[in-house]
Amino acid sequence: MLSSTYTLNNDFIIQLHGAFDADMVKSMKNELETYSKFNTNIIFDLSKVNFIDSSGIGAIVYLYKRMSKNGFCVCVTGLTKQPLELFQMLFLDQTINCYPDIGSYTDSINNLKEVS
Numbered sequence: 343m344l345s346s347t348y349t350l351n352n353d354f355i356i357q358l359h360g361a362f363d364a365d366m367v368k369s370m371k372n373e374l375e376t377y378s379k380f381n382t383n384i385i386f387d388l389s390k391v392n393f394i395d396s397s398g399i400g401a402i403v404y405l406y407k408r409m410s411k412n413g414f415c416v417c418v419t420g421l422t423k424q425p426l427e428l429f430q431m432l433f434l435d436q437t438i439n440c441y442p443d444i445g446s447y448t449d450s451i452n453n454l455k456e457v458s
Contacts, residue, residue: 345390351448354380357387362398362425374401378408387444389420394428406438419444 345359354377358366367374377384384405388394406416417439421429429435441447 349382350385350444351451353383353385353451355385355387355444357390359390361393361395362388362391362401363393363395364397367397367401370401374404378405380409381412381414383414384409384416385444385447386416386418387420388418388425389422389443391420391425392423394425398425399428399432399434402438403434415439417441417447419447 346357348355348357356377360366386402391398402416402418409416418429419441420443421435421440426435429438429440434440441450
């Protein structure tokens, strides 16, 4: 189930709970289309997701392709257990930036800003 969305430092965070599967993606279809038009980075917080299937992966890749085309990024935080294993098996962790938690993401962004 979609638990919450919020903004943090102008980034849009999508925090999910439970299974990120076909049922959840189907219920989020309109929101995903709306998110794809945002002019900001999108971060999926999957720290409370215990299962992800091809539909969940597809939703992340869908946003990744659309956002990167417009100069924004999609990142994932909090991968553990089965979701982490699937990301690694599909080599998505080498394409999509993954962070242990939201704090690690914000630290990396802050470090980039300091270097610029």
